[in-house]
Amino acid sequence: MLFRGLALGQYLPVDSVVHRLDPRTKILATLLVLIVVFAIHAFAGLAFLTAVLAAIVLAARIGPADLLRGIRPLLGLLVFAFVLQVFFGEGGGHPLVRWGPIVATRENLVQGAFYSWRLILLVIATTLMTLTTSPMEFTDGLERLLRPLQRAGVPAHDLAMMMTIALRFIPTLLEEAEKIMKAQMARGAEFSRGSLPRRARALIPLLVPLFVSAFRRADALALAMEARCYRGGEHRTRMHELRLRMCDYVAFVLIAAAAALALLPPSMWRLY
């Protein structure tokens, strides 16, 4: 399959404590971790947070290979950011390597390592959530979290429904794109050769049929939903009611405690 490399439906259906948590807990915990990652200014904090995430990975019974698959697409960006920081960071400091006008200083090397580590933690935290939360649970959780905003005019239910539908159709459209691509290749089309403008033009025979069919599908889906009396979020009951349980509270307290610890100033870390 041409699109095998794309890990969009990342969810790994394993039975673990982390998988069973309420999606709201996981969304909020992830948000908290993201904020903390940006607020940390010491290596010790990052190291502590890495240990916390490692513990969650173990609890979620996820193999390191699955986790790394989420990081791989960002590897280029990581290297780029690191190189940029090392060679073009702030001036001054202790030079290590000199190459014409370009100087790598120890300070910038350390900074580069720090930013890269931060970026890796960001990706791990979000990957961890998508690996343990099915798209359906995620949108359910998001809808519930956005519900208080409904009074302010945010159409929480409709947003969640749109997201659910979009997620539902990504694999379908990928499959379709693959089929159309093959059909055009059978007529001598080339998608991976030639100059950039040429390649862009080569996409027309793929995109036009793909859009035509996406619109047709959207029409059919709207009709099918209306035929089953869908009229938006009001008075809808749900098959799976989200309920916060004891383990959710415990998990959230633990994450909050970990976040607070990670944010302790470096001087405090040195004391213990």
Place this chain on the structure above:
Amino acid sequence: MIRCERLTHVYGRGTPLATHALTDVSLTIDAGEVVGVIGATGSGKSTLVQHFNGLLRPTTGRVLLDGVDVNGRGTDRRRLRQQVGLLFQYPEQQLFEETVFADVAFGPRNQGLSEEEVRARVHQALEQVGLPPAQFTSRSPFDLSGGEMRRAAIAGVLAMEPRMLILDEPTAGLDPQGRREILAHVGRLHSARGMTIVLITHSMDAVAQLCKRLVVLDGGRLVADGPTRAIFADPGSLAAIGLGVPQMTLLARRLRERGVPVRPDVLTVEEARAAILEALARRKNSAG
């Protein structure tokens, strides 16, 4: 001309979702043959034929076209795809140009032919599928009826002048009229031009009508390969893998069960008619 040697294809190899779509399939299709490929949904029919023009690579095994490895290093895959035309399921979904002419011309233009030659090819291809060029070239493919769209898509493959044409369920979703027309055009491509044809279909009547030889797949394995009449002589094993026999074969069998001595191996309406008349005549003679 096409030869598969111990062809195996695994989708998603190395992932938890790995599935064996084809297992150890070996077969040869000679130039000028009309071969039907039958099998239940998911038996590997489409996967098999996508190896014939190099769209899929075998996981193990080889595919040879005229003795040359399709996936060999020096193979010109574009030339290969020009020689082995492949029509996908619901081919009208691949139409994209503003006019029928431009869409049918897509293949020949990719071959780098002169504009004159492209024109000639498009006109000829449209004629072959029964869409008079004078009426159709300037219309939008999206304005055509379902059957016309399907035929325009077939013309798009024929315009490349392949020696071999593979059709994946060419009649799916068409009305009886559209179905008859498509099958008639396919039959004519073989009888008039000697084109090698591989037909994937769920219609036992269609293969009975068109194909001399059948290849039967079940769960990715080749379970039978032989003359159509011989394959349909064994309804039991076909039923076991979710297939049936042509309506007329069934009719002949039922008549025999009721004591009418009809030949059991009829395939088409014409054959059934002849066989029944013959049986009735025989009965009359023996009675009188």
